[in-house]
Amino acid sequence: MTPLLRNTARAALIALLAAAGASASAQTRVDDAWVRTSVPGQPSSGAFMRLTADTDSKLLSVSSPAATNVQIHEMNMTNDVMRMGPVDSVALPAGKTVSLDPDGYHVMLMGLVGQIKEGDQVPLTLTIEDAKGARETLTVKAPARAAMDTMNMNHDHGASH
Template sequence: MISRILARFSAIFGAALLSTSAYAQVSVTDPWIRATVPVQKSTGAFMQVQSAAPVRLVEVRTEVAGRAELHEMAMDGQVMRMRRVDGIDLPAGKPVNLATGGYHVMLFDLKRQLKEGENVELTLVVQDAARKRQELKVAVPVKPLTYSVHAGH
C-alpha cells in the first residue's frame, strides 16, 4: 500500500518537474511597457525572448487591455509600416528582440492609464512544432513616456 502511494507521489512529482522545465525553456529579459497619458488607448511592450527549443510566440494576453497583438514594423518602399503578425519564430538558443522599430507587442483598448513604476502582467503563449502550447507569465515594469533603451536608461 505504501509503495503504491510512494509510486503515485513520484509520478505526480515527476510530472510537475517536467511541467516546470517546459516553462523554463522560454526566458524573457529586459521587458518594459511605455507609460501612457490618461486618455491614451494603446501602448507598446518590448523585451528580449529566448527559447531553448524552437517555438513560436503566438499570443500575448493581459488584463489591462482589451486586446494584445504581436506586431512588426518594416519598411514598405519609403514608408515604415506597422502590421499585425500571427506569430514570431523563436529559434533554439537565439535571442529575439521585441523592440521599437521591429517586432513588438501592442496593447489596445487600454482599460486604464499605465503609470511609470507599476508592473503589468503579460502572459506569453508559445507553441512548439507539435502545436502544444505553453504559457509564461511575465511581470513587466512600466517605464516613463520618454524612456528609450538607447538613451542609457
C-alpha cells in the same frame, strides 16, 4: 503496500509531475520585459521583451488585462516609408534571442483599461507553439517605465494596416 511506502510513492509521483511541469515551462525564456507608461486617456501602449526558445517555436499571441485588444506588430521600412501592422506570429529559432522592441516586432496594448504608470506591474500572457505543435503559456509581470525614445505609440490602429 504499507502507508509509509504509499506516501513515499505518492511523494515521488508528485515530484515527477512537478519536474515535468517545470521542464515544460522552461522551454522559452522571457527577459527584460517592460511596458511603456501612458498618460491619462491614452488609448494604447507598447510592450517589449527578449524571448529565447530552447526549440524552434513561434510566439502566437499575447494577452493582458490592461487592454481590450492586444496584438503582435512589426515595424519595418519599405521604400523609405515606416510601416507598422499586426503579424500572425513571430519566429523563435532555437537558442536565438529574439527582441521585441520599439523598432521591430513589439506588442501593442490597445484599448487601455486605465493609465499605465511608472512602476506598475503589467501582466502579460504569452502563447508559444513549438515546431511539433505543443503550446506553452507564459505569464510575466512587466514593469512600466517611460520610453527612452520618441516613437509615437499613440498612432491609429484601424483595420487599414
